[in-house]
Amino acid sequence: MNTVEIRLTTTGRLDEALALPADAIGIGQEGCLTKLPDADTLRRAADRVIADGRSFVLVAPIAWPRTADQVCERLLAVATAAPVTIAVNDVGTALTLSSAAPSGCTLVAGLGLTRARPHSGDPDDATPPAPLLDVALLDLLPALRAVEVDTETDTAGAASRQIRQVVDAVPVGWGRSCPTARRHRTGPPDCRPLCDTPYTISAHQRWRLQHGHREPLPAGTERPTLTVWGNAVHAPVRTAPTAGYRILDARRHTPDALAAAVTASHGPAPVPVGR
Amino acid sequence: MPVDPPPGQPCAPREPAPRPDPDRRPVALNAPVRSLKMLELQMAAGANEVYVALRPPADVAVSFDALPARRDDEPTHVPSTALLAELVTAAHAAGLRVHFCADAPVVAHGHEAAWRAHVGAGVDAGADTVVVGSLAGVARLSGSGIPLVAGLPMGVSTLGYAAHLRDAYGVRRIVVPHTLTLGEITGFCTLDGLEIEVPVQTGAGLDCTRCRLSDIPGVGLGCRAGYTGSQADEGPPADLGGFLDGASDCALCDVPALIEIGVRAMQIPGRESPNVRQNAKITQMYRRAVTGHTAGTPITEVIAAIDRVELMWQMGWLPRLCDQQRCRFRDTPQQRAYV
Structure with a gap:
């Protein structure tokens, strides 16, 4: 049986998640501190989840200079009150929590830390090589005991760490300048409700260095279709999950579909990873 | 809600306008180079540092720096070690510092030896520093005696990370992310023992x-x-x-502010530039702003002088950047949406 985590962005669907047979419930997202509930709300949620016999995962937003202190303060306010897992998404937060997190806190490398992808060295083909896990980075951050990845990331070399796969989408970018807020001519904190509803977008023009204009895509080009939740840009999943720990993004499911996905994700025993 | 800057006009100067500090170290303009012609143009435009990257070995399918071998069909690499050595020698002869880019965001385990050899080629050519793109890369070279720059791909987005690079690995320069506010960069500049380099004239928002x-x-x-x-x-x-x-490209109006908060270098983009003369022109504009500030000339006067003579300013810069409010450090819709 796989371990299944339901990932929520806020506590809005916590009752629904607690009614489902998930092993863990996570709250938060990688992109934005504004969306993360306050420490009291998170503490109450953690208490409920843990009292129900589940694991509680707190997702740390990527820290920027003006948010770094707030991010760590909020995470530690929860972690000192309950034995939680924190998915860390930037090196600065990882360094701080590696020394400051209480002993009952488990640290995991979040998707913001596992985005590494080399560029092509082939002058005739700029298509990027497959994304891979920066195992050497993880070796420098030994407090991070597990890693979250999408289904496209090559996890070779990470056999010593538990692999947790997000199965619903492949994050391909986060905006410091949030596209959703920008579209609505606003910004944090007023933009908080706007990212509950995604944009579905499809590329129809390309921008070229040679002239700096956008021009129609060449005939036959596959048009990337993306989903944008707030400042997070997601691509569709193309690869089946293989890890024994699976994370379901509740935003992408109606209540009925989420219940079905939890059941389906428990599935059979996992195939060994490390391809 | 703040009012948008008026379109069609250069940014208004900050009040009070920063005054030049005569004791401040001069700021460097760090420009991209991939050929002797590009070096010649950048030197003439006023660059006093350059950054270069070398084509990876033919049997390695990945780039060992922050760009692919070609982007939009334009080359990004110096094609040979011989030319690299020639470029470094020429740059040094003109008094320019040379940064060798080995700033791949990740180096696969199987490529580690090739990456180290690649770094060695840059050092052997005479480069003054090596720009690294990952914490693992910094750790691999720490203690080697090679002066290290933490490059843009590292995403050094917190002061704690910057201090860690300095204290644990001896990094002495950090290139901060595109998407920082002026106030945030000021915070980095307060860190002792670190030079702060700011990318200008490009950005992403992402x-x-x-x-x-x-x-x-x-x-x-x-x-x-x-x-x-x-x-x-x-x-x-x-x-x-x-x-x-969400790009906020242009930092020209804020060159005086960047200098006065203690930024050590401004990085001009364009190793992949399809027009090396236009690329050097960007360097020239920033050089005029730096020189003007050092001489005590208000940036508005510097820009007015540029506006009188520079076709690229009138035809490209104003409509594409000023009119579009693509101001790096101003109160624009792009920056108001910063998370």
């Missing part, structure tokens, strides 16, 4: 460190592409233009 939208076949840079689409309750798909493009 967090480049974690982006997988570059070099999409047929599309190129996904952050700059045009999109159609809608929010679920907005109705049928509409033309959203550059929906993901």
Whole structure:
């Protein structure tokens, strides 16, 4: 049986998640501190989840200079009150929590830390090589005991760490300048409700260095279709999950579909990873 | 809600306008180079540092720096070690510092030896520093005696990370992310023992460190592409233009502020530039702003002088940057949407 985590962005669907047979419930997202509930709300949620016999995962937003202190303060306010897992998404937060997190806190490398992808060295083909896990980075951050990845990331070399796969989408970018807020001519904190509803977008023009204009895509080009939740840009999943720990993004499911996905994700025993 | 800056005009000067500090170390302009012609143009334009990258070995399918071998069909690398040595020698003869880019965001385990050899080629050619793109890369070279620059792909987005690079690995310069406010950069400049380099004249709005939208076949840079689409309750798909493009490129009006907060270098983009003369022109504009500030000339007067004589300013810069409010450090819709 796989371990299944339901990932929520806020506590809005916590009752629904607690009614489902998930092993863990996570709250938060990688992109934005504004969306993360306050420490009291998170503490109450953690208490409920843990009292129900589940694991509680707190997702740390990527820290920027003006948010770094707030991010760590909020995470530690929860972690000192309950034995939680924190998915860390930037090196600065990882360094701080590696020394400051209480002993009952488990640290995991979040998707913001596992985005590494080399560029092509082939002058005739700029298509990027497959994304891979920066195992050497993880070796420098030994407090991070597990890693979250999408289904496209090559996890070779990470056999010593538990692999947790997000199965619903492949994050391909986060905006410091949030596209959703920008579209609505606003910004944090007023933009908080706007990212509950995604944009579905499809590329129809390309921008070229040679002239700096956008021009129609060449005939036959596959048009990337993306989903944008707030400042997070997601691509569709193309690869089946293989890890024994699976994370379901509740935003992408109606209540009925989420219940079905939890059941389906428990599935059979996992195939060994490390391809 | 703040009022947008008026379109069609250069940015207003900050009040009070920063005055030059005569004791401040001069700021460097760090410009891209991939050929002798490009070096010649950048030197003439006023660059006093250059950064270069070398084509990876033919049997390695990945680039060992922060760009692919070609972007939008333009080359990004110096094609040979012989030319690299020639470039470094010429740059040094002109008094320029040379940074060798080995700033791949990740080096696969199987490529580690080749990456180290690649770094060695840059050092053997005489480069003054090596720009690294990952914490693992910094750790690999720490203690080697090679002066290290933490490059843009590292995404050094917190002061704690910057201090760690300095204290644990001896890094002495950090290139900060595109998407920082002036106030945030000021914080980095207060860290003792670190030079802060700021990329100017380019940006993304997206967090480049974690982006997988570059070099999409047929599309190129996904952050700059045009999109159609809608929010679920907005109705049928509409033309959203550059929906993901939150770039705030131009920092020219804020060159005096950058100098006075203690920025050590400004990085001009363009190893992949399709027009090396235009690329050098950007360096020239920033040189005029630096020189003007050092001489006590207000930036508005510097820009007015540029406006009188520079066709590129009138035809390219004003309509594409000023009119579009693509101001790096000003109160614009792009910056108001910073998370």
